[in-house]
Amino acid sequence: MSRIAGCFTRLAEAGQTALIPYVVAGDPGPEVTVELMHRLVAEGADILELGVPFSDPMSEGPVIQLAHERALAHGVSLRDAIGMVRRFREQDDSTPVLLMGYANPVEHMGYAAFADAASAAGVDALLTVDIPPEEAEPVNRELQRAGMDNIFLVAPTTPTERIARIAERASGFLYYVSLKGVTGAGHLDTAEVAERIALMRQHSSLPVAVGFGIKDAATARAVAAVADGVVVGSALIQAMATALEQGGDHAAAMDAATGLLAEIRRGVSAAAS
Amino acid sequence: MVQAMTSSTDESLYSTVPDADGRFGVYGGKFVAETLMSALRELEELYVRLAADADFRRELDADLAHYVGRPSPLYEATRWSDTIGGARIYLKREDLNHTGAHKVNNTVGQALLAKHMGKRRVIAETGAGQHGVATATIAARLGLQCQVFMGEEDVRRQALNVYRMKLLGAEVIPVTSGSRTLKDAMNEAMRDWVTNVDDTFYIIGTVAGPHPYPMLVRDFQCVIGREARAQSLERCGRLPDALVACVGGGSNAIGLFHPFLKDDSVAMYGVEAGGYGVATNQHAAPLTAGTPGVLHGNRTYLMQDTDGQIMHTHSVSAGLDYPGVGPEHAWLKDIGRVHYVVANDDEALAAFHTLTKVEGIMPALESSHALAYAGKLAATMSPEQFIVVNLSGRGDKDIHTVAQIDGIEF
Incomplete structure (x- = not known):
């Protein structure tokens, strides 16, 4: 069983929801990321989602766009992100890590070369925002060969009959985009999310994680009540950016992110009890 | 315009692209976030239907003759x-x-598609401002709300076209991300579209973007x-x-x-x-x-x-x-x-x-x-x-x- 499947199974047995923080590899600096990953795990992260910096992050709101720009200013690449996971694995062999990014850096590296390098480094899965199922066959083949999961998005606009087709190609979990919009948008409708997740469960037995628009303990708790996983990205990245703007150093930025994650962890866990 | 696609009886190489998946050989396709896949499918179905529709062709030809x-x-x-x-x-x-410029051949066509889809708002990306002006122009004529995304750097370089678009009733939104030029304007237009996909038609200005855009812009x-x-x-x-x-x-x-x-x-x-x-x-x-x-x-x-x-x-x-x-x-x-x-x-x-x-x-x-x-x-x-x-x-x-x-x- 993959690390991701094992994680969801274990949490389901304990009646818990997975907490999945998202940070961008190399933001705010390349030396921060591995330590930040360990600290997020210490504060209750169950799965880590590491963003791969890209020059044109089309699905991101302003907060995560700036994170990509900060990482790119340090020249952080897809290979660097894989290297960070390799170093993370030196001390943590159990927490699942997935890379989330855009097609071009992966395509440029080559799907086979990527799958080999990423799986050797201990990366568990790939989520490419702009590779829908229609375009996924070539990358899927390589991920499967390397024993990695391929995470697909399901959106509020996804027709019912399409959910099953997406689920056929997906493994690990389904990532439900909770709103029409970009990351960090502020109009999450939890009742609608609950309805959509119920529909997804009719068409797939994969766990469902929800992302986009979850920013604090209250929204995390509401979503955790209906989902198997909760993804938090923009809120953590904004907390780090704010700490840096206020004159804090990288340690202060990490404190801000882990402090917020601890709060959100309490919200997520409260949903289970 | 669309005769190229619909009335061709020649099954040669050139009339078989793009294929049903929007591919020109290994190029093209639909590399977008899941949220947009339904909108692209809807656009493709509508376009294929209208391209074969004599009334639509007449409507377009009349615009090309008397407006363009x-x-x-x-x-x-x-x-x-x-x-x-x-x-x-x-x-x-x-x-x-x-x-x-040639840009208007395409905006006239896409605006007619927007009208047939009942969309009340159109958005566009622009570099020099020519496509933005062409979009603002047709939006004014059809009474559609229009917002144009333009890199901050280009807004500065092309002040005249920015004012032209404003005179036409469009709102020009300066884009401050990335290199602040055309590619970033296109990123921002895609972000807007994914957010407002229910009521908004994205008028792409060139033969790029996801399928069916490269095909329909070409046809226009x-x-x-x-x-x-x-x-x-x-x-x-x-x-x-x-x-x-x-x-x-x-x-x-x-x-x-x-x-x-x-x-x-x-x-x-x-x-x-x-x-x-x-x-x-x-x-x-x-x-x-x-x-x-x-x-x-x-x-x-x-x-x-x-x-x-x-x-x-x-x-x-x-x-x-x-x-x-x-x-x-x-x-x-x-x-x-x-x-x-x-x-x-x-x-x-x-x-x-x-x-x-x-x-x-x-x-x-x-x-x-x-x-x-x-x-x-x-x-x-x-x-x-x-x-x-x-x-x-x-x-x-x-x-x-x-x-x-x-x-x-x-």
Whole structure:
């Protein structure tokens, strides 16, 4: 069983929801990321989602766009992100890590070369925002060969009959985009999310994680009540950016992110009890 | 316009692209977030239905005739041709269209699609502002709400077009992310579309983006080549020996080339922006110096670094300043049907001045790239041969840029 499947199974047995923080590899600096990953795990992260910096992050709101720009200013690449996971694995062999990014850096590296390098480094899965199922066959083949999961998005606009087709190609979990919009948008409708997740469960037995628009303990708790996983990205990245703007150093930025994650962890866990 | 797609009985290579998945060989496709997949499917279904609908075609043809002012003339540049002494050069006068460029052929078509879909709001990306102006123009005519995304850098460089769009009732939204130019404006337009997909139609300005855009923009622009083909036969009794057009995203070029693709005797040259020279890396010539990759919804040739990050581009012409190119051009390059070449900034500027002085026609800096190469090509050919150059836009918008380069301040 993959690390991701094992994680969801274990949490389901304990009646818990997975907490999945998202940070961008190399933001705010390349030396921060591995330590930040360990600290997020210490504060209750169950799965880590590491963003791969890209020059044109089309699905991101302003907060995560700036994170990509900060990482790119340090020249952080897809290979660097894989290297960070390799170093993370030196001390943590159990927490699942997935890379989330855009097609071009992966395509440029080559799907086979990527799958080999990423799986050797201990990366568990790939989520490419702009590779829908229609375009996924070539990358899927390589991920499967390397024993990695391929995470697909399901959106509020996804027709019912399409959910099953997406689920056929997906493994690990389904990532439900909770709103029409970009990351960090502020109009999450939890009742609608609950309805959509119920529909997804009719068409797939994969766990469902929800992302986009979850920013604090209250929204995390509401979503955790209906989902198997909760993804938090923009809120953590904004907390780090704010700490840096206020004159804090990288340690202060990490404190801000882990402090917020601890709060959100309490919200997520409260949903289970 | 759409006859190219619907009435073709020839099952040759060129009428089979894109395939059902929107691919031109290995290029094209639909590389977008899941949220947009339904909207793209809906657009494709509507377009395929309307393209075969006689009433829709009549509606579009009437707009092209009475609003855009088509057909545009095919003009023999006699003095310029005489100076060169080689092949005769004919100019397809897209600069005489309403709003001054070929862009309006496409916005008129897409706005009609928006109207048929019942969308009340249209959005567009723009670089130099020509596509933004063409979109704002048709939005004003149809009473649609219009927002145009434009890189902050381009807003500064193209203040006149920004004001033009405002006069037309559009809102111009400066984009401050990334390199603050056309590619970032396109990113921001995609972000807006994913947020407002229910009531918004995204009018993409070139033959790029996810399927079905490269196909439908091509079909709307093919009116250029269909007219040029008929005009060549009427005026010269035969088809041209060569076609020349500039290529940024590539919509004016595909519009001219496509109706001639099956005519083996017609050579075709797509002219990319060489900027300061391809060797300097300061250019916008992905077909000449780039490699395949995925950006803005399709697989195509891109200017990218060794990590797959999209590179900054440079061209004196804002309309060619884009790191990608339409996927059909990528395919036409690979199969060898079209030759892709470059003209550098200085060559384009020289052509701008030449045509203005010798013919009394001030070309857009984009089109000046095509003219620069056509001049060189004509010199290698005989006076019995003739070339059709797509004069895709007029140069009024570039007067400030040219003046600045010549050291003149107003």
